[in-house]
Every structure is written in structure tokens, then in C-alpha cells.
Amino acid sequence: MIRSKVFVLVLVLATCASSSARLEAADVIGRVQVGSDKNEDTSGIVISLTPLNGAQAASLKQPPIHTVLRQKNKTFSPHLLVIPPGSTVEFPNRDPFFHNVFSLFEGKRFDLGLYESGTSRSVKFDRPGVSYIFCNIHPQMNAIVISLDTPYYSLAENSGSVRIAKVKPGEYLLQIWAEGLSSDEMGKLSRRITVSDEPVQLGVIQVPSIEKLAQHKNKYGREYDPAASSTYDPH
Known part of the structure; x- marks a missing residue:
């Protein structure tokens, strides 16, 4: 009988806790x-x-992540990335020719230089902001990385x-x-x-x-x- 009452009490407390969590x-x-x-x-x-x-x-505060922004067919994919500050983005070159990824405007400023097909370089976006990404060889290539300090x-x-x-x-x-x-x-x-x-x-x-x-x-x-x-x- 005591065991039954304890079980019911635990069940009630668990239900209340679950309801409280849903209200949070x-x-x-x-x-x-x-x-x-x-x-x-x-x-x-x-x-x-x-x-x-x-x-x-x-x-x-969200932990940083490691993600990828590919270069393929003279296009960045995806076009838009949203990441927490401190995250690292890889820029692999999947085209059969050179690329030169750079960003010199708002957000993170960087220049990865020329690198060939099959290679990759990375950037750490260490603070919140919007970074506009381009290729110094192909003017049609553009992407945006937004580093948000909120989940x-x-x-x-x-x-x-x-x-x-x-x-x-x-x-x-x-x-x-x-x-x-x-x-x-x-x-x-x-x-x-x-x-x-x-x-x-x-x-x-x-x-x-x-x-x-x-x-x-x-x-x-x-x-x-x-x-x-x-x-x-x-x-």
C-alpha cells in the first residue's frame, strides 16, 4: 500500500514537472x-x-560549430549560413579550377588567397556580425554568413x-x-x-x-x- 502511494506521488510530481517544463x-x-x-x-x-x-x-550562449560552405559550379552553397560566434566555416573547392574566397566588408574580414581544386581552407567567425563572401576570380559568386549571438x-x-x-x-x-x-x-x-x-x-x-x-x-x-x-x- 505504501509502495503504491509512493508510486502515485512520484507520478504526480513527474506530471507537474512536465507541465511546468512545457510552460517554460x-x-x-x-x-x-x-x-x-x-x-x-x-x-x-x-x-x-x-x-x-x-x-x-x-x-x-551557444557552443561554436564546424560547418561547410562549398564552392561548386562557380556558386557558393548554401548561399546563406547562420552560425553562433566562434564557429569555423570550411570553404572546400569542388570546381576543377582555382578560387579565391574573401570578405573585406562588414563582419569577418579575410582573404584565403588562391587555392586549387580539391583543397579547402577555413575561417573562424569569432564575433557576431554579417559577412559578405565573394570570390576574387568569379564576380558572380557571393554568399552571406551571419553570426548570431542568440539561438x-x-x-x-x-x-x-x-x-x-x-x-x-x-x-x-x-x-x-x-x-x-x-x-x-x-x-x-x-x-x-x-x-x-x-x-x-x-x-x-x-x-x-x-x-x-x-x-x-x-x-x-x-x-x-x-x-x-x-x-x-x-x-
């Missing part, structure tokens, strides 16, 4: 729309939540849907990143939100129409030289 986090849900066109592709837009409480932010983010789907799962209760700064939007435009989209134990409905997040990125220069700040490209890429 909530989903943040919304939809992104670009301009007035509801059918505009929204993939690649990043929604993130940064804790406004310093202690909470420190507790949410709470979501990449919008083609339909515009976003969902950040299991967000702990607290005050957060909601931020939007979209390729082609200026810092001022993205800043205007930021806002504070409060997360409790109930799902947060963001509604429709209206993003201004995104301009096509301007043509970039090579790593020397000059226009790309077709003759130089043909030297390292006969294809």
Missing part, C-alpha cells in the same frame, strides 16, 4: 511579406530574438512563414535581416516583444521592397578583370 517556453510565430506582393519570395530573410536581460543572454532565430520560408520555437519567457529585441535592405531600413523593423508561456503572434511583418545588390568590386577595390579570370579558370 513558447513559440513566436509570424509571416513576412515583401512590399505589396504577397507572392514575393521571402526565403533568406532572417528573424531573430535577442534577450534584453544580460543574465539571460549569457545563459543562452532564437528563423529563416523565412518561401511562403513567408516564420516560427521561432521554444523561446523562454522574457523581454526580447526582434530584428529582421534581409539581403539588400539597408541598416536603417532593418533598424526601423526592430521592436521589443514580451514572451510568456503562451505563443506569440507577430502577425504580418511588412518588409520594404528589396533592391538588387550593387555590383561589387574585387578584393583590391577594382573592377574584375576578365583576362585575369581566364588565367585561373579556363572553363
Whole structure:
């Protein structure tokens, strides 16, 4: 009889603990729309939540990862990577010719130099920020690495849907990143939100129409030289 009562007590406590755990986090849900066109592709837009409480932010620090951004068919794949600060990204060359990966703008600044087919070089992204990645031989190649100091983010789907799962209760700064939007435009989209134990409905997040990125220069700040490209890429 005593054993039966103990079992029931343990079961009740476990159920209460489980219910409490479920109340500790909530989903943040919304939809992104670009301009007035509801059918505009929204993939690649990043929604993130940064804790406004310093202690909470420190507790949410994510361990660095090791991941890959491939070069194949004169294209970086994937085009967009989101990683924690301190992570290392490999840049393997899967093409039958040379590449020269570099980033000299925001975020991490680096130049991996020329390296041949079948080889790889890596970069450690040691602080938060957005890094625009290019190849010094092929002007059509570009990618973005975003180092986020929060685990709470979501990449919008083609339909515009976003969902950040299991967000702990607290005050957060909601931020939007979209390729082609200026810092001022993205800043205007930021806002504070409060997360409790109930799902947060963001509604429709209206993003201004995104301009096509301007043509970039090579790593020397000059226009790309077709003759130089043909030297390292006969294809």
C-alpha cells in the first residue's frame, strides 16, 4: 500500500514537472511579406530574438560549430549560413579550377588567397556580425554568413512563414535581416516583444521592397578583370 502511494506521488510530481517544463517556453510565430506582393519570395530573410536581460543572454550562449560552405559550379552553397560566434566555416573547392574566397566588408574580414581544386581552407567567425563572401576570380559568386549571438532565430520560408520555437519567457529585441535592405531600413523593423508561456503572434511583418545588390568590386577595390579570370579558370 505504501509502495503504491509512493508510486502515485512520484507520478504526480513527474506530471507537474512536465507541465511546468512545457510552460517554460513558447513559440513566436509570424509571416513576412515583401512590399505589396504577397507572392514575393521571402526565403533568406532572417528573424531573430535577442534577450534584453544580460543574465539571460549569457545563459543562452551557444557552443561554436564546424560547418561547410562549398564552392561548386562557380556558386557558393548554401548561399546563406547562420552560425553562433566562434564557429569555423570550411570553404572546400569542388570546381576543377582555382578560387579565391574573401570578405573585406562588414563582419569577418579575410582573404584565403588562391587555392586549387580539391583543397579547402577555413575561417573562424569569432564575433557576431554579417559577412559578405565573394570570390576574387568569379564576380558572380557571393554568399552571406551571419553570426548570431542568440539561438532564437528563423529563416523565412518561401511562403513567408516564420516560427521561432521554444523561446523562454522574457523581454526580447526582434530584428529582421534581409539581403539588400539597408541598416536603417532593418533598424526601423526592430521592436521589443514580451514572451510568456503562451505563443506569440507577430502577425504580418511588412518588409520594404528589396533592391538588387550593387555590383561589387574585387578584393583590391577594382573592377574584375576578365583576362585575369581566364588565367585561373579556363572553363
